Amino acid sequence: MTTSILETQALTKIYRSGDKTLTVLDNVNVTIQPGDTCAIVGPSGSGKTTLLGLCAGLDRASSGSVFLNGVRLDELTEDQRAEVRNQYVGFIFQSFNLMPSLTALENVMVPLELRGEKNVGKRALALLEKVGLAERKNHYPAQLSGGEQQRVSIARAFSNQPKILFADEPTGNLDEETGSHIEKLIFDLNKEASTTLVMVTHDMELAHKTQRIIQIKGGKIVQERLVNESVSARR
Amino acid sequence: MNYSWLLKMAWRDSRKNRSRLLLFMSSIVLGIAALVAINSFGDNMQQEINSEAKKLLGADLVIESRQPFAPSVIDFFDSLGGEKSEEVSFASMVLFPKNGGTRLVQVRAISGDFPYYGEIEATPQTASTSFRQEQRALVDRTLLLQYKATPGDSVKIGNLTFPIEGSVSKVPGESELTMSVAPPVFIPLSYLEATGLLQKGSRINYKIYFKFPENANVDQLLENTIEPRLTAEEVRYDTVSERKREIGETYENLTGFLNLVAFVALLLGCIGVASSVHIYIKEKVASVAILRCLGGKGNQGLGIYLIQIAAMGLIGSLLGTLLGVLVQFMLPELFSGFLPVDVTITLSWRAIAQGVLVGVIISLLFALLPLLAIRKISPLTALRASFTHEHQSRDYIRMVVIGLIILFVAGFSFLQLEEPEDALFFTGGILLAFLILTGISGLMIWLIRRYFPVGWSYIWRQSLSNLYRPNNQTLVLVITIGLGTALITTLFFVQNLLLEKVALTGRDNQPNMVLFDIQSEQKEAIADITRDFDLPVMQEVPIVTMRLEAIKGKSVNQIKEDTTSHISRWVLNREYRVTYRDSLIDSETLVEGKWQGKVQSPQDSIFISLEDDIAESMGVGIGDQVTFNVQGAIMDTYVGSTRKIDWQRVQTNFLVLFPEGVLERAPKFHVLITRVDSAQVAADYQQAVVQQFPNVSIIDLNLILKTLNDIVSKISFVIRFMAFFSIVTGIVVLIGSVIISKYQRIQESVLLRTIGASRKQILSINALEYFFLGSLAALTGVFIALLGSWGLARFNFETPFSPSFLPILISYLAITLMTIVIGLSNTRSIVNNPPLEVLRKDT
Structure with a gap:
């Protein structure tokens, strides 16, 4: 058993199409301690999002293991992994991924309701207040701007008080100004809740706001370094 | 599982989709309506038969024989007590002296006060009793109308001429249909002998109608007293309970058959539901994936949409039931020619409950086919919209659902038909039709892809490729419209087949008139009359x-x-x-x-x-x-x-x-x-024969054809009325599919508009696409109808099958045109408004 919040061991993901195989992740080992903030960077197609998906238990690896808060994900069924996500994980997506038929408030309430918690409206509203959208609680995603949608998405990500937050290009679909507001919000809330943050991004400036940067290329970690520290290359 | 949360989520998610969900369910409304209407009418009918049972027989007991009752038997009947009436009936020609018209009728000579229950409905009403006192006749109303005779004129029956006392429109236990086959002419029994029609060899029915005191147990009397005494006699008994059972069974068969026609409409609607839900669920993939990311389980996602569909199935069924309750008020008029009783329409809770239950179950089963895919939606789809599973394993639950659908269809048809073989035949037939339609549509899609005409203009290529692109409507429209077309066209072919079969018998110098009951001494004279009219004695x-x-x-x-x-x-x-x-x-x-x-x-x-x-x-x-x-x-x-x-x-x-x-x-x-070729010669010849030899009866093939045509027209009108529900369901499914596909096609059409496609080009692409769809569906339907009708002609009616092509052409054109019109109605809003406005409004 490990004390880290996230650990991958020889994680490999291979896609097969007929006789052809495509190795998207190749023997990746990552360990992240509770409270760490970490950015995964790399060019398009390097395997960043695949790594994020596997770490969050959204998919199964071809080989290797993922331990999330001490739970070995590859031994679990899809429904058991869903339960783990609900207990420990928060998500922020590039395209916001709010449920279009639910209002802003209802979107924030869903993770809590999935846990079977009662009277979650107040807590969800408090989170919306934190992201400055309490007044728009009854608006549907289509009635909100991109930045507002991402703020709702952040409120939702923190609603179940996750131990680890996975963010996939959280500012990728936003203009610079809105993007920097969202960055600030994520880091502020993360700090307040002492949540571990794992973020996939192209934006090196954003990556440098985390404590640690993992660079991926061709499915392998090619560089791993602490921000403001010297580079440690891995091959 | 937290059911209250599932309910809450189903409610929340439905808010922006309710009109669409209702549209899905509108496909089943007509099927349920037809089912409820027929079932409810059947229940009312059965109730009526139960409460009016005695009126159906007109007596407590009827004893019938082909030979006159011996005096000892008459004495025995007298000893039974109660009241009794006698009737002697046979087929004979009558002549209307006023205009010389002749017709084969059912002469019913009666004595006593029959009917004891119910009444012979006559105009004037007093005629039903007053004709018995003197030498007078009560003549079938339609017969009088046909021969332009009225009460006060006379009718010659055998050697006697009877003044017509009144017209008869209803006889206990007989429907208009039976009366049109053998129109009754009532005369008093005391005058029968003098007509000279009781001759050796004639087919004569002798009946005694009994009315026993209120407290008498007729079945017991029959079993303990009458049957032992009459074992040696060739007699038939009919009691109230027996008549009730016979008529009940007959109409149960009729409503059972019509229920199946209604059920076909419901099945078509369900295919529409499955297709709509399939597209609906595709649009929900992202939401389900997000839910799964947030910790939702596969069955929770399924549960949310299952609840929505069940609720809509319930609403659709309730709407259908309401419509069915209204439709059943039209049915007594529709069936008027067939019914021996007047049916009072009341609400049948059994039919209503059955309609709602069948609607919910069948729509859920069909919706489950696409819904089950929700369980397999990966949370990874939230990260990558293009993500698909590498290996889709065989879904056994889906197999179970398909099995349940087949079982449900077989079970339902068994309940209606009550014969396992018939139920299997029906289920097999439906499956076969579905397979043919699916196969043809699949083949068509394959052929288009395989031999795609790359050299054609863009508009033709685009419209053709719409038939096989993802989310195409080809299969569902070919099945629903095709099956509806097949039903209606088969009905048309079979109706023609029946008439053709009878008409064929009289073609090509084949005989078409039969004179029977000719006595030996009359033989030569009748042959002479025949020759005098230049007719062959064949x-x-x-x-x-x-x-x-x-x-x-x-x-x-x-x-x-x-x-x-x-x-x-x-x-x-x-x-x-x-x-x-x-x-x-x-x-x-x-x-x-x-x-x-x-x-x-x-x-x-x-x-x-x-x-x-x-x-x-x-x-x-x-x-x-x-x-x-x-x-x-x-x-x-x-x-x-x-x-x-x-x-x-x-x-x-x-x-x-x-x-x-x-x-x-x-x-x-x-x-x-x-053989008589001219209608006038036929009438004159019959008149000459009947005037000289009133005992001779004549069967005229033309009259049979006319009567048969009337009957077949009445029956096929009822079946067409029911098949109408299938056709309209097909149209509703078509409209539904077109509207649903609007959400998918709108982006593309707007894109085309944005990059400069003209209004005419977009309209042409859509018109051609719906032309292909309508053509394919109509032709496939006609093909199935031809196949089915050929099978019926070959194996059932044993007659050659030569379909007429004009109706085929008309139904093909009508269905294709309808498909194009409905399809284009969808495109109008896209082409008539600026692209940006359409995008803002519809997406």
Whole structure:
């Protein structure tokens, strides 16, 4: 058993199409301690999002293991992994991924309701207040701007008080100004809740706001370094 | 599982989709409506039959015989107490002296106060009793209308002319339909003898109607007193409970059949539901994936949409039920010709509950097919919209659902048809039709892709490729519209087939008029009249009536008592109408043995020829002895040959054929067969014959055709009415599919508009696409109809099938045009508004 919040061991993901195989992740080992903030960077197609998906238990690896808060994900069924996500994980997506038929408030309430918690409206509203959208609680995603949608998405990500937050290009679909507001919000809330943050991004400036940067290329970690520290290359 | 949360989520998610969800469910509304209407009407009918049972018989008990009751039997009937009426009925010609019109009718000579329950509905109403006092007749209302006669005119029946006392429109227990086949003419029994129509050889029915005191147990009386006394007599009984059962069964069969037609409409609707839900769920993939990312389980996602669909199924079923309740008010009028009772419409809770239950179950089962895919949606889809599973394993639950659907269809049809074979046949037929439609649509898609006309213009290529692109509507529209077309067209073909079959018999100089009940002394004179009218005497056939006495030396009574005997009662009890001649005729083919056309001396054995089926029913073969009772004279014969008979001709055919030299001196009557080409000559000829020989009855093939046409038209109107629900369901599914596909096509059409496609180009692409779809569906439907009708013609009606192509062309054009119009109505909003406005409004 490990004390880290996230650990991958020889994680490999291979896609097969007929006789052809495509190795998207190749023997990746990552360990992240509770409270760490970490950015995964790399060019398009390097395997960043695949790594994020596997770490969050959204998919199964071809080989290797993922331990999330001490739970070995590859031994679990899809429904058991869903339960783990609900207990420990928060998500922020590039395209916001709010449920279009639910209002802003209802979107924030869903993770809590999935846990079977009662009277979650107040807590969800408090989170919306934190992201400055309490007044728009009854608006549907289509009635909100991109930045507002991402703020709702952040409120939702923190609603179940996750131990680890996975963010996939959280500012990728936003203009610079809105993007920097969202960055600030994520880091502020993360700090307040002492949540571990794992973020996939192209934006090196954003990556440098985390404590640690993992660079991926061709499915392998090619560089791993602490921000403001010297580079440690891995091959 | 937290069901209250699932309910809450289903409610929340439905808020922006309710109109679309309702649109899905509108497909089942008509099917449920038809089902509820028919079931409810059937229940009302059964209730009516139960409460009006005595009126259906008009008495407590009816005893019927083909022979006059012996005086001792009459004495026995008198000893039973209560009231009784007598009726003697037979087919005979009547003549309206006013205009010389003649017609074969059912003469019903009655005495006493029959009917004891219900009434003979007459105009004026007093006529139903007053005609009994004097030499007067009560004539079928339609007959009077046809021959432009009115009360006060007269009708000649046999030798007597009866003033017409009134018209009769309803007789207890008889429907308009039965009355149109044999229009009744009532006369007082006391005048029957004087008509001269009671002759040897005529087919006469003798009936006694009984009315017993209120507290009498008729069934017990029948069992304990009447049956033991009448075992030796060839009589038939009909009691109120028996009549109730018979009529109930008949109408149960009718409503069962119509229920299946309604069920087909429901099945079509369900395919529409499945198709709509399939597209709906595709749009929900992202939401389900997000839910899964947030920790939702596969079954929770399924549960949310299952609840929505179940709720909509319930609403659709309730709407359908409401519509069905309204529709059933139209049914008494629709069925008026068939019903022996007036049906009062009340709400049938059983039918309503069944409608709602069937609607919810079947729509859920069909919706489950696409819904089950929700369980397999990966949370990874939230990260990558293009993510698909690498290996989709076989989904056994899906197989179970398909199995449940087939079981449900088979179970439902079994409940309606009550015969496992029929239910299997129906289910198999539906499956086969679905498979043909699916196969043809799949083949079409494959052919288009395989031989795609790359050299065609963009508009043609684009419209053709719309038939196989993702989320295409090809399969569902071909199935729904195709099956609806198949139903209606089959109905049309079968109706024509029936009429054609009868009409065929009178074509190409085949006989088309039969004169029967001709007495020996009248034979020459009638032949002379026939020749005077320049008509051919095509056949003159003597007929001798006889009964079976023994088979292979064992008497009929011994056979009846022998419980191991498989010989049917009808073979033993029936009256055999036999002819004699020296040769076989062209409708007969020898199957076995040798035909011996003449018996040279009275000492020689008599070798008869039997129709092959009756020989089998009697259990006899070549050389076996069959003994007949020829009106008192016992006659031993031997089976010399068996024949196959082509019954489909207007001529006399006989189950039993005697050689010449045996029956010449037996009491007999004759049949003359001729052909009349002109309707006027036919009327004049019949008038001349009936005026001189009122006892002679005439069957005119043209009259049969007309009557048959009336009956078939009435029946097919009812079936068309029911099939209409299928067609409209097909249209609703089409409209639904078009609207749903709007959400998918809108982006593309707007994109085309944005990059400069003209209004005309977009309209042309859509018009061509719906032309292809409509054409394919209509042609496939017609193909199935042709196949089905050919099968019916070949194996059921045993008649050649030569469909007329004009109706095929009309239905093809109508359906294709309708598909194009509905399809284009969807495109109008896209082409008539600026692209940005459309995008803002519709997405």
